[in-house]
Amino acid sequence: MTWTALETFFEHAADPVIVTGFVQIAIAVALTAIVLGVVYLRQLGFEREIVTTTVRGLVQVVAAGAVIGILLAAHLAWAGIVLVVMIFVAAWISYKRGVALPGVFRTSVISIGFGAGLTIVAMTLAGAIEMTVEDLIVIGSMIIANAMQTNSLALDRFTGEVASNRAEIEALLSVGASPDEAITQYVSTSVYAALIPTIDAIKSLGIVKIPGLMAGMIIAGANPIYAAQYQFAVMLMIFAAGGLTVVANTLLLSRRVFTDAKQLDETVIDAIET
Amino acid sequence: MNTNLTTVAFERGRIGRQKMAQKLETESLTRVVAGEAIVDSISVRVRESEVLAIIGSSGAGKSSFLRLLNRLDEPTEGTVYLDGTEYREFEPEELRRRIGLIPQESALQPGTVRENVGISDRIRDEPIDDQLTTTLLKWMDLSGYGDRNVDDLSGGERQRIAIARTLYVDPEVLLLDEPTAHLDTETEAQIEELLGELIREGDLTCILVTHDTAQAERLADRVVEFENGRVVDEGTPAEVIG
Numbered sequence: 160m161t162w163t164a165l166e167t168f169f170e171h172a173a174d175p176v177i178v179t180g181f182v183q184i185a186i187a188v189a190l191t192a193i194v195l196g197v198v199y200l201r202q203l204g205f206e207r208e209i210v211t212t213t214v215r216g217l218v219q220v221v222a223a224g225a226v227i228g229i230l231l232a233a234h235l236a237w238a239g240i241v242l243v244v245m246i247f248v249a250a251w252i253s254y255k256r257g258v259a260l261p262g263v264f265r266t267s268v269i270s271i272g273f274g275a276g277l278t279i280v281a282m283t284l285a286g287a288i289e290m291t292v293e294d295l296i297v298i299g300s301m302i303i304a305n306a307m308q309t310n311s312l313a314l315d316r317f318t319g320e321v322a323s324n325r326a327e328i329e330a331l332l333s334v335g336a337s338p339d340e341a342i343t344q345y346v347s348t349s350v351y352a353a354l355i356p357t358i359d360a361i362k363s364l365g366i367v368k369i370p371g372l373m374a375g376m377i378i379a380g381a382n383p384i385y386a387a388q389y390q391f392a393v394m395l396m397i398f399a400a401g402g403l404t405v406v407a408n409t410l411l412l413s414r415r416v417f418t419d420a421k422q423l424d425e426t427v428i429d430a431i432e433t
Numbered sequence: 434m435n436t437n438l439t440t441v442a443f444e445r446g447r448i449g450r451q452k453m454a455q456k457l458e459t460e461s462l463t464r465v466v467a468g469e470a471i472v473d474s475i476s477v478r479v480r481e482s483e484v485l486a487i488i489g490s491s492g493a494g495k496s497s498f499l500r501l502l503n504r505l506d507e508p509t510e511g512t513v514y515l516d517g518t519e520y521r522e523f524e525p526e527e528l529r530r531r532i533g534l535i536p537q538e539s540a541l542q543p544g545t546v547r548e549n550v551g552i553s554d555r556i557r558d559e560p561i562d563d564q565l566t567t568t569l570l571k572w573m574d575l576s577g578y579g580d581r582n583v584d585d586l587s588g589g590e591r592q593r594i595a596i597a598r599t600l601y602v603d604p605e606v607l608l609l610d611e612p613t614a615h616l617d618t619e620t621e622a623q624i625e626e627l628l629g630e631l632i633r634e635g636d637l638t639c640i641l642v643t644h645d646t647a648q649a650e651r652l653a654d655r656v657v658e659f660e661n662g663r664v665v666d667e668g669t670p671a672e673v674i675g
Contacts, residue, residue, distance in 0.1 A: 326540035329505055330595070334553040334602050335530035341556070344542075420507055421525040425466075 257314030274404030309401030533604030
């Protein structure tokens with residue numbers, strides 16, 4: 160990191176537009192406060208979560224903006240380092256959805272690294288992501304975040320499927336099925352369930368939803384048709400990264416719920432059920 | 434019993450085996466869970482074509498013992514011999530095909546009756562043996578049920594499908610875990626009658642876990658009583674139950 164980068168950061172921080180940004184945040188917070196008030200009055204019981212999530216989100220996103228501001232002036236290698244850190248953090252957040260599964264953090268790092276990493280590399284080589292710090296971090300983070308979300312959904316569903324279908328899995332083992340054969344349909348169900356939000360997002364493109372990236376490009380003056388094409392490419396990148404991530408992780412994890420003697424592992428099942 | 438099923442059994446060489454040969458033997462079989470022996474040093478022998486009933490109160494370790502025999506659970510100590518061979522020498526898949534378990538819960542898969550009966554082939558993407566499926570369904574008194582969705586079946590019908598699913602893989606030893614539990618009296622009698630026919634004419638070696646001593650008396654050649662994971666009595670039904 161160079162002094163130039165720090166200078167860039169201070170330039171961004173001193174920009175008058177930052178004040179405008181905080182005014183806009185204040186208006187958005189006021190609207191959120193209405194929701195908070197309703198939650199409080201109706202005793203829905205999650206007002207604390209709204210407050211902590213809002214504060215946490217603000218701190219995280221402003222910090223991220225500041226870091227990106229610094230990185231814009233940094234060497235390209237920093238983009239790679241930031242993406243790797245993001246993959247680890249994403250795996251850390253995601254693994255808690257399947258904490259009962261042995262080695263789930265490691266498999267999540269491998270799977271998100273594989274799914275998101277392969278997609279970022281392929282799309283960079285294809286020119287869809289420009290080889291700049293800005294593009295790599297912004298587009299890369301979108302891909303990693305969605306791979307994380309898909310991974311979390313898959314882990315949550317997979318543990319649920321195993322716990323609620325123990326008798327069915329053992330019935331299949333009892334007629335001579337291998338562990339892979341006994342669990343394959345539950346892996347498939349988990350993968351499909353995890354991809355439903357992305358599939359629905361692609362289905363609704365341009366009809367129900369004008370996605371943020373496309374909207375931002377149009378507002379910034381880009382050709383709307385190119386903005387739409389680029390948004391579609393990004394959506395497919397997100398789908399590919401999520402798909403590759405969950406296929407890899409559920410395959411890695413499906414073997415870990417069985418012992419070497421091809422039995423459902425009692426300790427794993429007990430951990431899932433508790 | 435339906436002659437077609439007897440024919441299938443003959444064709445597969447099951448009927449006509451030497452009835453007095455030792456089929457299954459457990460040697461000090463023990464399973465400890467959370468520091469407690471739920472199966473405690475059990476040694477029993479079952480002869481070819483013999484029906485052994487295991488009786489005992491709830492929590493006596495009957496079902497846990499059964500799960501050790503086809504290696505759904507691992508024993509803490511001791512072992513099992515099938516035809517004189519230590520059971521760890523078999524691949525678990527092969528062992529479970531030779532020692533078939535009919536579980537307490539039918540645990541069917543979504544789909545049709547036919548797909549469930551032939552599930553052991555379907556999961557390998559192999560064609561289901563329609564002739565065998567038809568024979569088994571006829572014997573189970575479920576002729577014409579092949580294309581029905583299992584969600585539309587009663588508890589008794591589902592249990593009969595579970596029995597057919599296990600018979601489809603042609604096990605040499607049949608483990609029955611409370612096969613008529615959770616069924617109404619009429620259905621229980623029907624299933625027991627089917628099992629009686631299977632045992633008498635199918636010439637299978639069976640281990641039947643039941644809490645119903647009358648059922649054990651009707652179906653078994655020999656009875657073993659469990660208490661706290663241990664054998665407390667063993668003999669003919671008249672000796673143990675009588």
